[in-house]
Amino acid sequence: xxxxxxxxxxxxxxxxxxxxxxxxxxxxxxxxxxxxxxxxxxxxxxxxxxxxxxxxxxxxxxxxxxxxxxxxxxxxxxxxxxxxxxxxxxxxxxxxxxxxxxxxxxxxxxxxxxxxxxxxxxxxxxxxxxxxxxxxxxxxxxxxx
Amino acid sequence: xxxxxxxxxxxxxxxxxxxxxxxxxxxxxxxxxxxxxxxxxxxxxxxxxxxxxxxxxxxxxxxxxxxxxxxxxxxxxxxxxxxxxxxxxxxxxxxxxxxxxxxxxxxxxxxxxxxxxxxxxxxxxxxxxxxxxxxxxxxxxxxxxxxxxxxxxxxxxxxxxxxxxxxxxxxxxxxxxxxxxxxxxxxxxxxxxxxxxxxxxxxxxxxxxxxxxxxxxxxxxxxxxxxxxxxxxxxxxxxxxxxxxxxx
Numbered sequence: 001x002x003x004x005x006x007x008x009x010x011x012x013x014x015x016x017x018x019x020x021x022x023x024x025x026x027x028x029x030x031x032x033x034x035x036x037x038x039x040x041x042x043x044x045x046x047x048x049x050x051x052x053x054x055x056x057x058x059x060x061x062x063x064x065x066x067x068x069x070x071x072x073x074x075x076x077x078x079x080x081x082x083x084x085x086x087x088x089x090x091x092x093x094x095x096x097x098x099x100x101x102x103x104x105x106x107x108x109x110x111x112x113x114x115x116x117x118x119x120x121x122x123x124x125x126x127x128x129x130x131x132x133x134x135x136x137x138x139x140x141x142x143x144x145x
Numbered sequence: 146x147x148x149x150x151x152x153x154x155x156x157x158x159x160x161x162x163x164x165x166x167x168x169x170x171x172x173x174x175x176x177x178x179x180x181x182x183x184x185x186x187x188x189x190x191x192x193x194x195x196x197x198x199x200x201x202x203x204x205x206x207x208x209x210x211x212x213x214x215x216x217x218x219x220x221x222x223x224x225x226x227x228x229x230x231x232x233x234x235x236x237x238x239x240x241x242x243x244x245x246x247x248x249x250x251x252x253x254x255x256x257x258x259x260x261x262x263x264x265x266x267x268x269x270x271x272x273x274x275x276x277x278x279x280x281x282x283x284x285x286x287x288x289x290x291x292x293x294x295x296x297x298x299x300x301x302x303x304x305x306x307x308x309x310x311x312x313x314x315x316x317x318x319x320x321x322x323x324x325x326x327x328x329x330x331x332x333x334x335x336x337x338x339x340x341x342x343x344x345x346x347x348x349x350x351x352x353x354x355x356x357x358x359x360x361x362x363x364x365x366x367x368x369x370x371x372x373x374x375x376x377x378x379x380x381x382x383x384x385x386x387x388x389x390x391x392x393x
Contacts, residue, residue, distance in 0.1 A: 008224045011223055011224055014309075018313050018316055021316075022319075026327060035266075035268065035329050035331055036331075093259070094259075095191065095259050100190075120262055121259065122260070123191065123260070126343045126345075127198070127336065127343070127345060128189040130186055130187065130188075130189045
């Protein structure tokens with residue numbers, strides 16, 4: 001009985017130690033493990049012009065503008081606190097749309113525009129059935145770009 | 146609980162239970178897959194691609210749940226020395242790794258058409274990949290124990306090193322769970338929380354079917370593997386006895 005209790009206490013103490021170390025490590029990683037920077041972080045000066053980085057945010061409503069070459073798009077990435085104009089030349093994922101999340105690889109230009117060389121679409125945690133009343137029957141549900 | 150820690154008593158229950166878990170589990174998985182593919186509408190933004198969630202989500206939960214139960218079995222083995230708990234931990238490792246791999250594969254297949262990439266090193270994906278490697282390490286460790294210089298470990302159970310490894314690896318489970326909350330990530334936040342579900346009810350119900358189904362299949366695989374490990378041990382013990390008899 002005694003040895004069993006000793007082992008239990010030892011295991012519990014060791015587990016607490018390991019869990020504590022895990023929490024400390026995770027909180028130390030907090031900034032480093034982030035997949036992207038938000039517009040507010042960029043505006044706060046946490047990034048360097050010309051340095052490769054990843055910018056994530058919502059595509060502001062009504063901000064997507066296509067240029068005459070048909071490939072280049074301009075839009076505004078926002079996190080509600082700050083906004084960054086983004087320019088990208090290439091093909092965007094189907095889910096890329098206004099009022100929806102996106103993540104862009106690229107770098108800041110000196111004039112404050114983020115030049116992206118790759119864009120990924122983010123999906124939020126909501127899953128909804130299509131609103132059948134709003135669209136003709138048998139129409140494929142495609143996001144608006 | 147102590148009553149079932151005896152391998153003979155365990156076998157008397159596990160043997161008839163296995164085909165039931167397997168059969169009912171298959172039924173639920175097939176029913177859930179049918180419902181998920183044909184009876185519910187495609188998701189509003191993603192269209193048909195979102196249907197893969199009926200496999201992806203149960204795989205993720207079982208991969209994480211597998212390690213959680215493996216760690217609990219490791220703790221019981223360390224503290225109470227129940228021979229069956231070590232056998233259970235060894236049995237859980239293989240289906241746990243299988244479902245973790247299935248989660249990563251379906252996630253990758255899903256990521257390409259929605260996000261635009263097969264793989265990114267964000268917090269959720271990286272920590273889930275770490276879980277896959279943890280399973281591989283545990284399986285290698287326990288196989289080494291079973292086949293190593295000491296021969297079959299007593300009762301097919303865990304070495305102390307493997308049990309400690311199981312406990313330490315459990316640190317990764319809350320990290321996977323919180324990775325999308327603590328850090329900016331490409332993967333979206335949790336859809337199903339204690340507060341409710343942000344998956345609409347019309348799309349949610351087949352997930353219940355596949356979740357129950359895959360869990361039952363997981364249980365069936367664990368029972369089959371536990372029975373196999375126990376049988377292997379008995380064969381090994383009998384061979385040892387025979388070898389001893391010939392020696393006389």
